């Protein structure tokens with residue numbers, strides 16, 4: 001698998017478009033194109049607007065987009081502008097349209113810039129269950145444009161940021177963040193983006209199709225987070241934060257993590273206004289969600305990543321044990 005070339009730019013006008021470009025974009029940006037804040041060097045009939053969100057990650061939502069692509073005809077390079085939902089859904093579409101066309105990601109949320117536009121995972125939901133359909137289809141290019149990334153959305157990327165921080169807590173950039181008791185803001189996140197993306201890329205390249213058990217660490221906090229996302233209608237970012245807090249607690253209970261380190265991490269979460277929240281969930285639904293996790297074994301155990309005093313470890317964990325986390 002070859003991962004995308006990543007370009008970091010200040011302005012939208014710096015993006016390079018291919019002659020075959022078709023832009024599939026979050027309709028949030030319609031107004032920006034209408035008032036010429038953002039422009040493309042091709043006819044606007046080659047822009048397809050979509051409504052972002054989990055609803056876009058449904059098989060049937062792709063139908064009208066496919067029809068528009070067919071009407072346009074010819075060879076297309078698909079540029080996907082939007083957050084993680086647009087990247088996941090349009091990435092999937094690009095991977096199967098005419099058996100795969102060139103895909104270019106332009107992430108417009110911090111979450112997508114940090115995490116979802118790298119690594120080549122595309123995804124659609126099935127019913128209420130997340131990411132049940134998908135493919136491995138990395139973009140050829142990813143354009144990270146600072147002007148697109150709103151400071152209001154930094155909060156939604158905190159989960160993925162803290163995931164990477166915990167996995168790297170022995171690295172100097174992470175230690176500095178923890179020791180200085182820092183708060184994540186737009187400038188810090190922009191300056192750390194290459195570090196965060198490089199880390200993810202190295203892990204993905206070591207296990208591109210998630211068959212060797214190394215890529216699984218990128219799901220730290222996600223297995224439990226996805227249950228909360230589904231059951232309690234939390235946004236992906238907040239669900240991951242809550243999943244991480246639970247994984248830290250279990251890491252302490254299993255004595256992987258010392259009480260000192262646990263307290264140190266809890267303090268930095270609190271400093272960033274991430275508090276442990278209690279939820280009442282239906283155990284049956286949570287169990288169904290866990291049993292549909294892609295990392296489940298025939299023995300109903302899920303390959304789970306925990307944090308230890310050095311870095312992290314993975315261990316097969318029974319579904320019943322994970323249910324206790326709620």
Ligand SMILES: NC(=O)c1ccc[n+]([C@@H]2O[C@H](COP(=O)([O-])OP(=O)(O)OC[C@H]3O[C@@H](n4cnc5c(N)ncnc54)[C@H](O)[C@@H]3O)[C@@H](O)[C@H]2O)c1
Nearest residue numbers: 028052053083084085086108109111112116121148150236
């Ligand atoms: N493929 C992967 O590796 C991967 C990794 C992490 C998350 N994800 C997926 O990403 C999705 C969550 O990502 P997301 O939060 O970016 O979702 P999203 O695409 O739903 O965007 C969230 C909201 O932000 C709005 N928005 C987009 N850009 C904006 C901007 N610049 N300013 C203001 N508003 C803007 C959207 O219209 C939407 O309302 C989930 O579906 C999750 O499963 C995928």
